[in-house]
Amino acid sequence: MAEVILRGVTKAFGNHVALDNVSMTIPDGSFVVLLGPTGAGKTTTLRMVSGLDQPDSGDILIGGQPMRSLTPAQRNVAMVFQQYSLYPHLTVRQNLEFPLKSPLLNTPQIEIERKVKAIAEILQISHKLDNKATALSGGEMQRVSIGRALVRNPQVYLMDEPLSSLDAKLRSDLRIELKSIQANSGATLLYVTHDQIEAMTMATHVGVLQNGKLIQFGSPRDLYEKPVSTYAATRLGQPRINLLPADVFPGGPPLAVTIGLRPEHITQGQGEDSLVTRVEHLGDQTRLHLSFRNHELVTVTEPHSLLRHGDIVKIQPDKPLYFDADGMRIS
Amino acid sequence: MAQIRIENVRKEFGSFTAVQSSSFTVEDGEFFMLLGPSGCGKTTTLRMMAGLELPTSGEIYIDGEEVGMKRASQRDIAFVFQMFALYPHMNVRRNISYPLLSQGVPRAEVRQRVAEVANILKIEDILERPVGGLSGGDRQRVALGRAIVRRPKAFFMDEPLGALDAEFREHMAEELRALHDRMGATTVYVTHDQLEAMQMGDKIVVMNHGVVEQFGRPQEIYDWPATKFVAKFIGSPAMNFLEFDGMIGNGADSIDLSGQTVQVPVTRQGAKGRLTLGVRPEHIHFSDASEFRGRVIATEYLGTTQIVTMSTANGVLKARISSHKAVIPGDLIGLEFDARTLTIFTEERGLALLSQANEGVLRHG
Numbered sequence: 001m002a003e004v005i006l007r008g009v010t011k012a013f014g015n016h017v018a019l020d021n022v023s024m025t026i027p028d029g030s031f032v033v034l035l036g037p038t039g040a041g042k043t044t045t046l047r048m049v050s051g052l053d054q055p056d057s058g059d060i061l062i063g064g065q066p067m068r069s070l071t072p073a074q075r076n077v078a079m080v081f082q083q084y085s086l087y088p089h090l091t092v093r094q095n096l097e098f099p100l101k102s103p104l105l106n107t108p109q110i111e112i113e114r115k116v117k118a119i120a121e122i123l124q125i126s127h128k129l130d131n132k133a134t135a136l137s138g139g140e141m142q143r144v145s146i147g148r149a150l151v152r153n154p155q156v157y158l159m160d161e162p163l164s165s166l167d168a169k170l171r172s173d174l175r176i177e178l179k180s181i182q183a184n185s186g187a188t189l190l191y192v193t194h195d196q197i198e199a200m201t202m203a204t205h206v207g208v209l210q211n212g213k214l215i216q217f218g219s220p221r222d223l224y225e226k227p228v229s230t231y232a233a234t235r236l237g238q239p240r241i242n243l244l245p246a247d248v249f250p251g252g253p254p255l256a257v258t259i260g261l262r263p264e265h266i267t268q269g270q271g272e273d274s275l276v277t278r279v280e281h282l283g284d285q286t287r288l289h290l291s292f293r294n295h296e297l298v299t300v301t302e303p304h305s306l307l308r309h310g311d312i313v314k315i316q317p318d319k320p321l322y323f324d325a326d327g328m329r330i331s
Numbered sequence: 332m333a334q335i336r337i338e339n340v341r342k343e344f345g346s347f348t349a350v351q352s353s354s355f356t357v358e359d360g361e362f363f364m365l366l367g368p369s370g371c372g373k374t375t376t377l378r379m380m381a382g383l384e385l386p387t388s389g390e391i392y393i394d395g396e397e398v399g400m401k402r403a404s405q406r407d408i409a410f411v412f413q414m415f416a417l418y419p420h421m422n423v424r425r426n427i428s429y430p431l432l433s434q435g436v437p438r439a440e441v442r443q444r445v446a447e448v449a450n451i452l453k454i455e456d457i458l459e460r461p462v463g464g465l466s467g468g469d470r471q472r473v474a475l476g477r478a479i480v481r482r483p484k485a486f487f488m489d490e491p492l493g494a495l496d497a498e499f500r501e502h503m504a505e506e507l508r509a510l511h512d513r514m515g516a517t518t519v520y521v522t523h524d525q526l527e528a529m530q531m532g533d534k535i536v537v538m539n540h541g542v543v544e545q546f547g548r549p550q551e552i553y554d555w556p557a558t559k560f561v562a563k564f565i566g567s568p569a570m571n572f573l574e575f576d577g578m579i580g581n582g583a584d585s586i587d588l589s590g591q592t593v594q595v596p597v598t599r600q601g602a603k604g605r606l607t608l609g610v611r612p613e614h615i616h617f618s619d620a621s622e623f624r625g626r627v628i629a630t631e632y633l634g635t636t637q638i639v640t641m642s643t644a645n646g647v648l649k650a651r652i653s654s655h656k657a658v659i660p661g662d663l664i665g666l667e668f669d670a671r672t673l674t675i676f677t678e679e680r681g682l683a684l685l686s687q688a689n690e691g692v693l694r695h696g
Binding site for chain 1: 497501505508509512526529530548549550553554565566567568611612613628629631632633634635638640651654660
């Protein structure tokens with residue numbers, strides 16, 4: 001597999017700047033997830049790497065080779081789109097075999113069969129191998145299109161929200177499978193999603209995009225514990241981080257305008273009074289909605305908490321994050 | 332408002348039985364969830380309660396009055412659908428007023444009631460706007476307004492948030508629940524999303540294949556599932572199932588799991604054969620002292636916690652532990668379970684074996 005480098009990549013569509021001077025290094029064998037809301041530039045980045053779009057300026061290198069002017073086919077990348085695209089006249093098996101039967105590869109038939117069988121098992125579609133591609137459900141078609149990428153051995157896999165059309169159970173199974181396929185094969189994978197669970201659980205590195213700019217690039221733990229800004233802080237964490245004026249609690253550094261408290265980073269039983277406005281027993285934990293000096297915040301407590309609406313709970317910050325007037329983290 | 336009681340209600344469509352003899356009670360003022368996978372009969376149940384379908388047999392009582400054969404229009408309930416249908420050629424005020432005007436309510440009263448509803452929903456500033464240009468959230472609020480303005484005995488909602496994206500859905504769920512807390516109206520809500528059900532519901536009915544699997548408070552159902560289906564459906568990751576062959580006598584307080592003695596709540600029933608030990612991911616602890624071991628397959632970072640997937644002699648297991656503990660795929664780890672939280676399931680219909688811990692919850696329902 002190969003390292004992918006983006007150097008100062010900019011792309012505009014008319015007046016709209018989709019990507020603004022994005023530089024990043026996707027190390028060989030890493031699983032990089034691009035995270036951001038709709039319109040942040042995730043898919044555009046993927047299309048630049050694949051060669052489906054050309055940057056206005058900047059360079060893309062795959063395995064040290066500049067990609068400018070190379071077609072998608074010449075780049076040797078495998079892409080999985082959100083919208084599955086299968087050959088409708090072929091069976092599932094034929095769809096999966098197709099990339100391996102390329103005259104360029106000359107793969108032996110026995111090797112083709114072995115690979116198709118292994119991938120079909122991982123993706124839980126073995127029993128449908130001889131069905132027509134059109135006789136599958138949406139989720140099954142999507143698994144076949146993921147499989148068609150995985151049977152190949154490209155320089156880099158590019159995936160655009162490949163799990164978003166699947167149901168919750170299958171999504172959580174495939175998260176683990178994709179991650180272990182990637183880890184075991186040493187493949188380089190660039191993956192786009194707006195699902196923070198996918199980003200946290202699969203990525204070796206997460207890139208956070210905001211209005212076409214790459215604002216943070218690091219491990220999920222870095223991003224969770226040391227977000228560069230309030231925007232980055234709200235990308236990960238469910239329920240999301242509480243953002244309050246810094247002066248509601250004493251002890252903030254000078255210039256701090258906003259304090260960020262993850263729900264699990266609020267100590268109960270010490271500090272100052274807050275009012276419980278709602279209690280949600282979620283089974284493994286209880287979510288508390290609190291009103292504190294006219295601000296709403298959410299924290300978590302043990303599953304069998306006896307707290308009720310209208311109770312008073314003392315709270316104090318634990319591991320607070322502080323942000324300045326521009327929303328950038330200062331400590 | 333209203334108490335709604337369902338007794339032995341059954342619904343057949345030709346040879347297909349959509350709902351098999353269901354019984355449960357929605358108390359006055361409750362936020363009540365009908366939860367289950369698609370095709371489980373939850374929507375059919377709601378439609379029978381609303382009068383949009385007639386039950387094949389059984390009775391439905393609203394405030395003690397049997398309404399099973401009454402038309403929807405005579406039951407005085409308001410229905411909010413997944414696809415909120417608004418009149419596109421009318422503005423917000425006209426949309427909300429419509430149910431009242433069509434009932435011949437005097438203009439002055441209509442004005443006053445619309446103002447009241449707009450205040451509850453915080454949509455006063457968009458009353459004169461056409462519905463065409465509204466955001467999804469505002470459209471949903473208008474649809475709710477049209478239901479609330481009639482002051483019905485109860486609200487029925489069929490996946491009202493199903494079409495919204497995850498972030499907005501969470502926000503609307505909170506808003507709906509807060510609205511309920513202010514108005515206190517009996518609400519029956521259909522969903523397939525277990526987290527939504529746990530988060531919003533005072534009580535939950537879990538259905539599968541037309542059968543009511545369990546009925547109770549969210550935390551009780553989570554802690555003490557009546558069946559394997561419920562155990563698997565509620566909670567994320569789901570409850571772990573460790574399969575074992577064994578024989579358990581009435582009054583036993585431990586089982587043998589691949590040679591390791593595991594403490595369990597004192598049983599109130601006996602069972603033998605293929606059995607299943609159910610353990611929630613957060614009730615698994617790492618312990619070098621334990622002979623029961625798991626080989627780590629994968630770890631998933633989730634911020635403060637991580638999910639560790641392991642293979643054991645009795646099946647695959649997911650544990651939720653602190654993310655500060657370093658775990659690497661391939662590690663062999665000794666496992667202990669929190670004895671007070673375990674459930675044993677029998678092979679037959681996957682029913683939970685009664686124990687000292689769960690009998691309080693399972694006997695009442």
